[in-house]
Every structure is written in C-alpha cells, then in structure tokens.
Amino acid sequence: MSELVEKNKSKPGKSAKKRGISGEKSLWWMYLPAVLFVTVFIVYPFMDGVRISFTDWNGFSQSFNFVGLEQYTRMFNDPTTWTVIRNTLLYGIGSTILQNALGLFYALLLNNQIKFRTVTRTIVYLPVIISPLIMGYIFYLFFAFQNGALNDALMFFGFDSINALGNADINPYIIVLVNTYQFVGIAMIIYLAGLQGISKDFYEAAEIDGATAFQQFKKITLPMLAPSITINVVINIIGGLKLFDVIVALTGGGPGNASQSSSTFMYDLYFSRQDAGYAATQGVLVAFIILILSLLALWYFKRKEIEA
Amino acid sequence: MIQNKKKGLLTLLAILVAALHAIPFYILITTSLKTRGDFSSRWAIPEYFTLENFTIAWQEANLGPAFVNSFIITFFAAVLLIFIGSLAAYPLARRNTKLNKAAMMFFIAIMVVPPLTALVPLYQLVVDIGMLNTRTIAILNNVAAFLPLTIFLYSGFIRSTIPKELEEAAKIDGASTIGIFFRVVFPLLKPVTASVLIIACVFIWNDYQFAIFFLQSSDVQTLTVAMASFFGENQNNLGLVAAAAFMAMIPMAILFLFLQKYFIAGLSSGAVKG
Numbered sequence: 295m296s297e298l299v300e301k302n303k304s305k306p307g308k309s310a311k312k313r314g315i316s317g318e319k320s321l322w323w324m325y326l327p328a329v330l331f332v333t334v335f336i337v338y339p340f341m342d343g344v345r346i347s348f349t350d351w352n353g354f355s356q357s358f359n360f361v362g363l364e365q366y367t368r369m370f371n372d373p374t375t376w377t378v379i380r381n382t383l384l385y386g387i388g389s390t391i392l393q394n395a396l397g398l399f400y401a402l403l404l405n406n407q408i409k410f411r412t413v414t415r416t417i418v419y420l421p422v423i424i425s426p427l428i429m430g431y432i433f434y435l436f437f438a439f440q441n442g443a444l445n446d447a448l449m450f451f452g453f454d455s456i457n458a459l460g461n462a463d464i465n466p467y468i469i470v471l472v473n474t475y476q477f478v479g480i481a482m483i484i485y486l487a488g489l490q491g492i493s494k495d496f497y498e499a500a501e502i503d504g505a506t507a508f509q510q511f512k513k514i515t516l517p518m519l520a521p522s523i524t525i526n527v528v529i530n531i532i533g534g535l536k537l538f539d540v541i542v543a544l545t546g547g548g549p550g551n552a553s554q555s556s557s558t559f560m561y562d563l564y565f566s567r568q569d570a571g572y573a574a575t576q577g578v579l580v581a582f583i584i585l586i587l588s589l590l591a592l593w594y595f596k597r598k599e600i601e602a
Numbered sequence: 603m604i605q606n607k608k609k610g611l612l613t614l615l616a617i618l619v620a621a622l623h624a625i626p627f628y629i630l631i632t633t634s635l636k637t638r639g640d641f642s643s644r645w646a647i648p649e650y651f652t653l654e655n656f657t658i659a660w661q662e663a664n665l666g667p668a669f670v671n672s673f674i675i676t677f678f679a680a681v682l683l684i685f686i687g688s689l690a691a692y693p694l695a696r697r698n699t700k701l702n703k704a705a706m707m708f709f710i711a712i713m714v715v716p717p718l719t720a721l722v723p724l725y726q727l728v729v730d731i732g733m734l735n736t737r738t739i740a741i742l743n744n745v746a747a748f749l750p751l752t753i754f755l756y757s758g759f760i761r762s763t764i765p766k767e768l769e770e771a772a773k774i775d776g777a778s779t780i781g782i783f784f785r786v787v788f789p790l791l792k793p794v795t796a797s798v799l800i801i802a803c804v805f806i807w808n809d810y811q812f813a814i815f816f817l818q819s820s821d822v823q824t825l826t827v828a829m830a831s832f833f834g835e836n837q838n839n840l841g842l843v844a845a846a847a848f849m850a851m852i853p854m855a856i857l858f859l860f861l862q863k864y865f866i867a868g869l870s871s872g873a874v875k876g
Contacts (some may be wrong), residue, residue: 320699321779325690328749329705332712335724335746340715342723353722400619408613414620416862421623423858423865424851425808427826431833431847432626435633435644435840443629443644450643475623483870532714539810542830557811564722577719585714 346574353570365575374551382556386534388470397481405489419479430543433472462552481526488522524595556580634844655845663832663846672824676806679744687752695760709750735819744806759794800868825850
C-alpha cells in the first residue's frame with residue numbers, strides 16, 4: 295500500500311516533465327479510488343493467501359506456525375489433489391470444447407433465414423442470465439435418483455433407473471453438461487456476431503470456383519471466425535476452471551471427493567475441515583493452473599489468427 | 603424446390619434445438635405444480651392445479667427478505683461501479699502517461715486472478731474488520747470484483763467513440779477536468795453504461811461464491827444463499843425446491859425477455875471476462 299502512495303507521490307515530477315512535451319497530466323487521483331478498492335479486496339488478500347500457504351493455520355485460532363513447504367509436499371502427495379486437478383481440467387477444458395462445438399453449430403444453424411430462429415436463440419440464451427446455483431437445482435430435478443425426470447423416462451422405456459449424481463464415474467460429466475447447457479448461449483452469440491461480419495463476396499467467389507460447402511466452411515468460415523474462437527476459448531476456460539455453484543447444487547463435490555473442483559475443495563478445506571493453510575496452498579495451485587492455461591490458449595489462438 | 607426442402611430441414615433442426623433446451627424449464631414447471639404425494643412422472647402434466655408449493659416455499663425459504671437483500675446489494679454495487687469505474691477509465695483512456703499505462707496494465711492483470719484464491723484471506727480480513735454478515739461488505743466486495751472489467755469497457759469506449767474535440771472545446775471555455783468529465787463525457791457514455799449495468803446486475807444478482815462466505819446469517823441472506831439452505835432442508839420435497847427455484851429466477855428472466863437486445867449486447871461485450 296505505502297509503496298503505491300509513494301509511486302503516486304513521486305510521479306508529479308515526472309509527469310510535469312511529460313507535460314512540457316505533450317501537455318498531459320496523469321490525473322491519477324481519478325483512478326485512485328479504483329486502485330484502493332482492488333488493492334484492499336483482491337491484491338492484498340491474494341498476497342496474503344500465498345503467505346498463509348506456508349503455514350499450518352486452521353482458519354480461526356490466533357496462533358499458527360510457519361511450516362515452510364510442508365503444505366506443498368502434502369499437496370503433491372495427496373491423492374485428492376490429483377482428483378481435484380483432473381476434475382478442474384475436465385470442467386475447464388471439457389466445457390470449453392463442448393460449448394464451442396455446440397455454440398458454433400447453433401450459430402451456423404441460426405444464421406440462416408429460417409422460422410423460429412429468434413425463439414430458438416432466446417431459449418438457448420436464457421440460462422446465461424440465471425444463477426448457476428439455481429440452474430444446478432433445476433437439473434437436480436432432472437437427474438435425481440428418486441423420481442427424477444431422467445429416471446422417469448428410463449423407466450417408461452423399460453430401463454433400470456440410475457443414480458447419476460451419486461455415481462463417481464458419471465457425475466463429473468454431468469457437471470460438464472450442465473455447465474455447457476447454461477453457457478453455450480454466450481458462445482453462440484459471439485459466433486453469430488462473427489458470422490455476420492464475414493462478407494458474402496467470399497462465398498460467392500468460392501461458389502464460382504466450385505468449392506463445396508465443407509471446403510467453404512474450412513477455408514472461409516473457420517479462418518474468419520478466428521478472433522471469435524479466441525475470445526470464446528479463453529472465457530470458457532476461465533469460467534470452467536472456476537466452476538463452483540453447479541457442483542454445490544448437484545453433487546456437493548461427492549461422493550467422497552469424486553466430483554470436487556478446486557473451488558469446492560478449497561471451500562470444504564476452509565470451512566468444514568478447518569485446514570486454512572492447506573486451502574490456501576490449493577488456491578495457489580489453481581491460480582497457477584488458470585494463469586498457465588489462459589496464457590497458453592491466448593498465445594495459441596492469437597498465433598492462429600495471425601496465420602489466418 | 604431444393605432450397606425450400608433444405609430450409610424446412612433447418613427449421614425442423616432449430617425447433618429440435620429449442621425443444622431440447624426447453625426441457626429443464628418444462629420439468630421445473632411440472633414439478634413445481636405437483637403436490638407432495640404426487641409421484642407421477644416428472645414429464646406428465648399434473649391433472650389438477652395448485653400453487654401450494656409456491657406459497658409454502660415463499661414463506662419457508664424466506665424469499666421475500668432475500669429478494670430485498672439481493673436488490674439492495676445489486677443496486678448499490680452497480681451505482682458505485684459505474685461512478686468509480688467511469689471516473690477511473692477517463693484518464694486511462696485519455697492521458698497516455700507512463701503511470702497511466704502501468705495502472706491500466708495493473709487492472710488488466712487483476713482480471714486474470716481467480717477470485718477464489720483470495721477468498722480465504724479475504725474472509726479473515728472481513729472478520730477482522732467486523733464486517734461479516736453485513737450487506738456493506740457484499741457491496742464493496744462486488745464493486746472490487748467487477749471494477750477491472752468496468753474500467754476496461756469504459757476506457758475502450760472512451761478511446762474509440764468519444765471525440766476529443768468536445769473536451770477541448772469545453773476546456774477552452776474554462777471548464778475544470780471534473781466538470782468536463784461529468785458534464786461533457788459522462789452523458790455520452792450511455793451505451794457502455796448500459797452494458798456495464800447489465801453485466802454487473804446479472805453477475806452480482808446471481809453471485810453465490812462470495813455470498814456464501816460473507817452473508818451466512820439469515821437476515822442478510824441473498825436469494826442464492828436462501829435457495830441453498832432451503833434446498834438443504836427440502837432435498838426430498840422437490841416440488842418445493844422447484845417452486846422456490848422458479849420464483850428466484852423470475853425477476854432476471856422477465857427483465858431479460860423485455861430487454862433482450864440490450865442483455866445480449868451487454869453480456870457479449872463483457873464476455874471478455876466471462
């Protein structure tokens with residue numbers, strides 16, 4: 295904090311020099327409130343989280359010990375960590391792939407001049423504005439073992455009912471599906487906007503050259519949509535890796551820790567297991583994963599855009 | 603002829619997509635209308651009509667006070683966001699000094715930080731300053747969480763669409779910087795303010811992750827927290843859960859249906875954060 299104030303204090307001299315050339319002042323006081331807000335509520339806690347990850351703090355007592363890297367070795371030896379990482383990546387990358395594939399398909403379909411396209415768009419988009427927690431409960435009605443809609447349908451067709459939410463082999467995939475259902479609307483809208491930005495001339499020229507529909511899609515549509523793909527992939531990855539509400543609503547992270555994501559696991563560690571130091575260590579890990587993956591995605595797709 | 607056939611096929615496909623996406627809402631409605639003893643298939647429309655679940659859920663889930671809390675938190679957080687965010691964005695968009703470039707980088711970098719990593723220490727901070735279970739802390743925290751995106755949207759808009767000449771003319775007339783901002787620039791920011799308002803309202807209204815940490819006592823609970831505890835108590839009475847979920851999603855859904863165009867434009871412009 296004091297460093298920040300110092301920075302601002304030392305600045306007028308510098309900007310005065312700059313003023314001489316371009317007539318500009320920084321007007322830093324206009325963004326000082328914003329800097330304060332973000333520093334107090336995000337930067338400081340984030341830094342403090344890193345400090346706590348080196349302690350054995352239980353989350354409420356006054357005393358704790360610095361234990362060096364103990365929490366980190368514990369984390370890498372904890373089998374739950376790997377379940378959690380696998381799930382977090384599944385939620386992040388799985389939802390991203392599904393949302394983009396489906397979103398692009400819906401956009402291509404609804405970009406045609408057909409009846410019901412506005413209604414369909416509205417229905418696909420509506421879940422985006424509903425709380426993910428409530429969406430989770432709505433899907434609970436669907437997947438519940440006792441009198442859930444899925445089992446009602448299975449029984450009607452003569453199959454055995456399944457305990458989808460209680461089955462560790464299935465429920466992470468259900469969570470991906472629900473998250474995809476909820477946010478595919480955003481991908482669809484971004485792709486629709488991208489499609490509307492492609493000039494018809496390209497397709498007409500391709501038509502004259504005798505290109506098939508698939509060739510046109512591969513050589514014109516996909517490359518021209520590259521910026522939309524970048525945005526969609528990055529936001530879907532970030533959103534999926536942070537998944538929390540849907541998991542709480544559908545499985546609570548269970549059975550055991552089978553469907554736990556980093557977010558729900560940290561919540562559990564902190565509030566139910568009084569293991570704040572370890573929760574913070576898991577937090578550092580997920581911050582690291584999110585950072586690496588979003589930078590990778592950004593780098594990969596930006597490069598594609600330039601090539602295209 | 604071939605064109606028509608293809609169009610018919612595509613229309614059919616669109617209807618299929620719409621039907622598939624409508625299933626959860628259909629199940630929600632049929633379930634919410636059925637009484638406790640009714641174990642008929644969720645797909646079947648009830649043969650009678652009762653709003654019993656709705657009246658019970660409204661009472662027992664404490665939805666009334668929860669609506670008020672959600673509204674207060676969303677409203678004040680949005681107002682503060684617009685004020686602080688637009689004010690911060692102005693110099694960042696207009697004055698290209700080294701300090702301002704660094705500040706812009708700072709705000710963009712913050713957008714990548716997953717809020718969850720900060721939650722544990724943040725919770726402790728909130729306990730230390732004695733603000734746990736206050737609406738104020740929920741407001742302040744939501745403002746902080748959405749400020750970077752707000753600043754990003756405002757500064758992009760100011761840079762690309764507000765002509766500098768207007769401000770220069772006002773300056774020649776002797777207006778102060780703050781006067782220029784509020785009287786000349788701010789009124790021109792309406793489109794982006796609408797986007798910010800929609801993004802902020804949707805996400806703050808729907809927030810559960812922060813709320814479950816900071817608003818656990820029943821008098822300050824928001825809708826999501828109230829829903830979660832109600833679900834915990836009534837897991838075996840899905841009719842009540844469905845009715846409560848239906849009522850909780852209604853305000854946003856209605857707003858969306860009326861202002862669809864703005865919602866889609868607004869949320870897509872904010873999609874950069876997701």
